[in-house]
Amino acid sequence: MKKKILAAVMAATMVFSLVACGSSDAGSNAATGSADTGSAVADTASAGTTSADASGDLIKVGIINNDPNESGYRTANDKDMKETFTEANGYEASFAYSLKNDEQITAAQKFIQDGVDYLLLSAADTAGWDSVLKDAQDAGIRVILFDRTIDADESLYEASIVSDMAKEGQTAVDWLKSQNLSEYNIIHLQGVMGSAAQQGRTGALDDAAANDGFNLVTQQTAEWNAEKAQQIVQSVIDAGTPFNVIYAENDDMAKGAVAALDKANISHGVGKDVIVMGFDCNKWALEELKAGNWNYDGQCNPFQASYIDEIIKKLENGETISEKTVIMDEKGFDATTITQEDVDNYGI
Amino acid sequence: MSKEKTVEKQNKNFLSGLFRQQIFIPIAALIILAVFNLIADPSFFKITLGYNSAGDPVLSGYLMTILDYGSELAILAIGMTLVTAASGGQDISVGAAIAIAGSVILRVLCGTNSRPDTLQAPIIVAFLIACVVAMLFGAFNGVLVAYFKIQPMVATLILYTAGRSIAAWINNNELPIVSDPTFSYFGGFIPGIPIPTPFFIAAVCVLVIFLVLKFTTLGLYTQSVGINENSSKLNGLNPTFIKFLTFVILGLCVAVAALIKVSRLSSINYSVIAKDIEMDAILAVALGGNSLSGGKFNMAASILGAYVIQFLTTTLYKFDVQSDALPAYKAVVVILLVVLSTPKVREWLSAVGKKLKQSKTVKEVG
Numbered sequence: 001m002k003k004k005i006l007a008a009v010m011a012a013t014m015v016f017s018l019v020a021c022g023s024s025d026a027g028s029n030a031a032t033g034s035a036d037t038g039s040a041v042a043d044t045a046s047a048g049t050t051s052a053d054a055s056g057d058l059i060k061v062g063i064i065n066n067d068p069n070e071s072g073y074r075t076a077n078d079k080d081m082k083e084t085f086t087e088a089n090g091y092e093a094s095f096a097y098s099l100k101n102d103e104q105i106t107a108a109q110k111f112i113q114d115g116v117d118y119l120l121l122s123a124a125d126t127a128g129w130d131s132v133l134k135d136a137q138d139a140g141i142r143v144i145l146f147d148r149t150i151d152a153d154e155s156l157y158e159a160s161i162v163s164d165m166a167k168e169g170q171t172a173v174d175w176l177k178s179q180n181l182s183e184y185n186i187i188h189l190q191g192v193m194g195s196a197a198q199q200g201r202t203g204a205l206d207d208a209a210a211n212d213g214f215n216l217v218t219q220q221t222a223e224w225n226a227e228k229a230q231q232i233v234q235s236v237i238d239a240g241t242p243f244n245v246i247y248a249e250n251d252d253m254a255k256g257a258v259a260a261l262d263k264a265n266i267s268h269g270v271g272k273d274v275i276v277m278g279f280d281c282n283k284w285a286l287e288e289l290k291a292g293n294w295n296y297d298g299q300c301n302p303f304q305a306s307y308i309d310e311i312i313k314k315l316e317n318g319e320t321i322s323e324k325t326v327i328m329d330e331k332g333f334d335a336t337t338i339t340q341e342d343v344d345n346y347g348i
Numbered sequence: 349m350s351k352e353k354t355v356e357k358q359n360k361n362f363l364s365g366l367f368r369q370q371i372f373i374p375i376a377a378l379i380i381l382a383v384f385n386l387i388a389d390p391s392f393f394k395i396t397l398g399y400n401s402a403g404d405p406v407l408s409g410y411l412m413t414i415l416d417y418g419s420e421l422a423i424l425a426i427g428m429t430l431v432t433a434a435s436g437g438q439d440i441s442v443g444a445a446i447a448i449a450g451s452v453i454l455r456v457l458c459g460t461n462s463r464p465d466t467l468q469a470p471i472i473v474a475f476l477i478a479c480v481v482a483m484l485f486g487a488f489n490g491v492l493v494a495y496f497k498i499q500p501m502v503a504t505l506i507l508y509t510a511g512r513s514i515a516a517w518i519n520n521n522e523l524p525i526v527s528d529p530t531f532s533y534f535g536g537f538i539p540g541i542p543i544p545t546p547f548f549i550a551a552v553c554v555l556v557i558f559l560v561l562k563f564t565t566l567g568l569y570t571q572s573v574g575i576n577e578n579s580s581k582l583n584g585l586n587p588t589f590i591k592f593l594t595f596v597i598l599g600l601c602v603a604v605a606a607l608i609k610v611s612r613l614s615s616i617n618y619s620v621i622a623k624d625i626e627m628d629a630i631l632a633v634a635l636g637g638n639s640l641s642g643g644k645f646n647m648a649a650s651i652l653g654a655y656v657i658q659f660l661t662t663t664l665y666k667f668d669v670q671s672d673a674l675p676a677y678k679a680v681v682v683i684l685l686v687v688l689s690t691p692k693v694r695e696w697l698s699a700v701g702k703k704l705k706q707s708k709t710v711k712e713v714g
Contacts (some may be wrong), residue, residue: 069516070619072523193672220671225620226613228671231417235665238410240391252617259613262401263536264408284463284525284615 006195058092059312061085061118062111065103067097071224072251072282074222076348077122077147077302084305088163101125105221108132112139121157122147133157143309146304148196154324157314161307161326165200170245171332172277172298173204177212179275181244184214187236189248189257190221191239197300201249201279217243222253229256237264238301245275251285252279254294269293270335289335296335301328302348370637373685374652381659385410385666392666397542402529404539410662412544416570418658419546420605424625425555425632425654427598429645434587434594435493436569436642437500441485442602444511446622449482449606451515454616457531458524467528479603486513486599487592494591508626515618525615530576534610546608552602554651561647570594574642624675628657631678634685 063085064334068078078097085093094116096107101124111119112135119141123129126149136143143161176184188205191198198221208214218236222229229248236243237260246261246268248254254276261268261276268274270292277296278285288294307326314321333342385392387533395409424442431439456477459468485507492503533544561567572580573587581587605625610616634640635656660681664674687693 030635041685067513069513071617218668220665220668222671223620223623224617225623226617227609227621230612231413231661231665232671234413235410238408238413239666252620255613255615263406265399265401267401282523284523329652 009109020251042341058087059118059316060092060094060114060116061120061312062094062096062108062114062116063120064096064098064107064111065122066124067099067263070099071280072348073300073302074281077304080303080305082121084309091308099124101128101287105132106130108136112136112141115139116141119143121145121150121309123150124148126151130156135157142315144308146308147302149325157324159209159311159321159324159326161311161328163330164327165197165300166203167200167327168197168279168298168300168330169201169204171330172201172279173208175296175332175334176245176247176275177208178275181275182210184245185217185241185243186214186245186247187233187243188216188219188255189232189253190219191244191249191253192223193221198249201298205247205316217241222248222256224250224252226252226259230260233257233260235265237261237266244273245277247277249278249279251278251282251297254285255288258293260290270295281346281348283343286333286338286347288341289333289338290340292335294335296332299330299346301330304328349492371649371652372651373637374635374656377656377681378652378659379591381442381656381663385663388667391479392663400537402539404537405542406544407535407542414655414658414662415547416544417546418655419544419550419609420622421625421628421632422654423548423601423608423649423659424598424604424629425636425650426553426557426647427594427601428629428633429636429638429647429650430566430570430594431500431598432630432633432638433574433642433645434591435500436574436640437493438626438633438640439489439504439595439598440501440626440630441489441504441511441625442509442598442605442626442629443622444508444515445482445485445599445602446606446625447512447515447616447618448485448518449478449603450610450616450621451518452478452481453607453610454526455518455526457526457528462522462524463527464524465527467526467531471531475603475607478606479600481604482603483596483599484630486595486597486602489599490592490595493595494588511616517644518535523615523617526610527614532611532614535608535613543611549604549608553601557647566593567645567647571644575644627678629654632657632684634682 063081065078065081066074068075070132078095082095085091094111094114096104098104098107101143104121104124107118107129108121109132112132119136121129121143123145129150129152133143133152137156143157145157145162147162149160149162186205186209188202190202203215205214209216218241220230220232222232229252233246233256240241246254246257248257255278258268258276261274266274268276275296276294277298278294279298281297281299285294285297289297307328311321311326331346333346392410395407395411398406398408400406428438431437453474456469456474457462457467457471461468489500489504489507492506492539493500522695533539534549536545538542538545569580569585569590572583573585573590577587605622609622630640630652633645633650635653636646636651637653638645638650645646657678660677661674664677665671669677688697
């Protein structure tokens with residue numbers, strides 16, 4: 001299998017060098033020189049495999065992602081993928097989108113039949129991927145997971161590039177602790193129950209509630225939904241229960257919560273009555289942060305493409321990947337220190 | 349003496365009449381919920397006058413929250429009742445259609461810039477365009493149901509699946525935010541008026557539909573089409589057109605609801621805005637005692653049903669019921685309603701009622 005890939009890669013480099021020479025008016029000697037080595041490589045390629053890929057000029061990647069409409073995160077992620085895996089960068093990318101696992105698996109099977117070199121996968125669900133990934137392995141296709149992990153044997157994929165949601169939650173809770181409030185009465189707005197982001201971000205706060213005396217006034221799932229968040233916070237306000245922190249597991253829910261606060265004339269933001277915390281670093285959320293209306297926003301890095309690109313380059317060069325799980329750098333932004341640059345660079 | 353007696357008798361008649369009236373069901377549900385809250389925590393009914401962060405007076409409290417958030421549902425219930433009555437089925441695409449109409453409003457207000465400082469078009473223009481678009485999508489559903497005779501749920505399933513993607517596509521997948529404060533009046537408060545605007549919008553819609561039902565034949569025609577399509581055809585009605593018309597009216601309701609929804613947060617998220625609202629709207633119709641298989645309907649009962657559902661939702665939130673469990677509670681209500689409305693249970697109930705009456709008269713005689 002390795003031979004086949006190597007052959008394809010060599011063929012690719014050959015064609016590249018030809019193209020490069022053709023377009024630039026370099027010395028004809030050099031051109032023929034590289035063409036010679038190229039044809040030699042091409043020979044080994046056809047000798048080494050029976051079904052050498054005809055279109056071996058570009059690295060073929062099949063990208064299976066969730067629907068970009070799902071969230072701002074996904075939109076940014078998809079855009080990043082599309083910008084990185086271009087023909088100019090040496091890739092021939094095909095995309096398939098679905099929020100349903102079975103449709104994603106069907107797409108993966110199609111990509112395997114098409115003979116892609118790499119399968120990039122952000123799985124809708126963790127289960128059910130074993131057999132299709134085995135098929136991919138048998139066909140010599142390398143699999144790289146991004147954003148979502150799956151319940152499958154590690155040998156079935158080359159690498160997995162993920163966010164550490166628990167760490168995101170921990171960073172946020174540490175920041176909250178560092179505010180040294182005299183008491184912590186927190187409205188906790190959770191994401192869709194059971195999602196990795198919800199579990200990670202809830203876990204850290206639950207620990208703090210158990211160990212540091214944080215009081216959770218209410219802990220409810222608003223299912224990433226701003227309207228639901230607004231109603232939940234409205235309900236707490238109507239009940240007259242005092243609170244001074246809103247810990248929303250994404251920006252949309254924080255926005256909904258703030259709408260409810262505004263209606264009740266409860267001040268929020270830097271140096272105000274209620275601390276507002278969000279996640280995902282949407283651009284508009286970071287702007288709120290910069291205006292001092294919110295206090296904290298935790299990043300959930302959607303820019304995995306450069307990491308994947310790096311890994312593919314390494315694999316193409318025959319290097320091995322030492323660490324299967326790559327955890328991306330993620331920041332947390334404080335309203336008092338955020339700069340316009342941060343908003344531009346990290347806003348999604 | 350005798351006069352008093354007749355009054356008493358009238359009262360009795362009125363009461364038993366009420367029992368038989370359709371609107372009794374939502375009223376009973378409302379009373380049960382209200383009594384439950386009164387016993388559990390009387391502060392539920394407290395309304396306070398405060399000021400919002402813009403410095404305008406606002407009334408707040410659970411009851412105001414119900415009036416506020418129940419309004420979109422009431423508006424949708426109007427359209428859903430008509431669709432149900434005429435076609436004998438329900439439109440399950442209203443949530444997705446709200447996403448589309450909301451997206452159109454944002455698109456018109458913001459233009460191509462997703463974060464404009466000033467509005468690119470007057471709000472009324474944006475709203476009217478959204479109305480047209482929503483009615484077109486309603487017409488699409490209507491054509492499928494009325495002309496191609498597809499089951500309403502199946503026909504509207506198309507838009508239910510595709511609608512949110514269309515909404516995202518309208519705005520190039522961006523999420524524009526309207527910064528103009530006047531836009532937030534529709535989902536919030538008009539300065540100086542302490543009652544939430546959505547309630548006024550709903551009131552206007554209710555008024556309009558009652559005038560329409562009173563002064564036009566729409567109500568009569570939809571009911572006759574729903575009861576028996578063939579005989580209404582023989583009587584010179586055009587069932588196809590009437591069914592089509594109800595879907596277009598629902599489209600208009602959707603646009604109004606979308607305006608409120610978008611205005612609440614000055615932005616929307618296509619994938620979650622008005623999520624599952626179709627189920628609540630259908631439930632409102634059912635709670636109003638209307639037959640879900642078409643025919644006769646009672647508009648007032650549906651509208652009251654919508655507020656009862658919001659009452660239930662708010663009550664559940666108040667008691668810190670896990671919000672992902674809310675649909676389960678609503679499901680219990682649906683099951684109860686559906687079971688109660690089956691002929692078998694009705695027969696049994698009326699038999700029990702007769703027995704009670706008999707024993708009463710026996711006692712009086714004895």
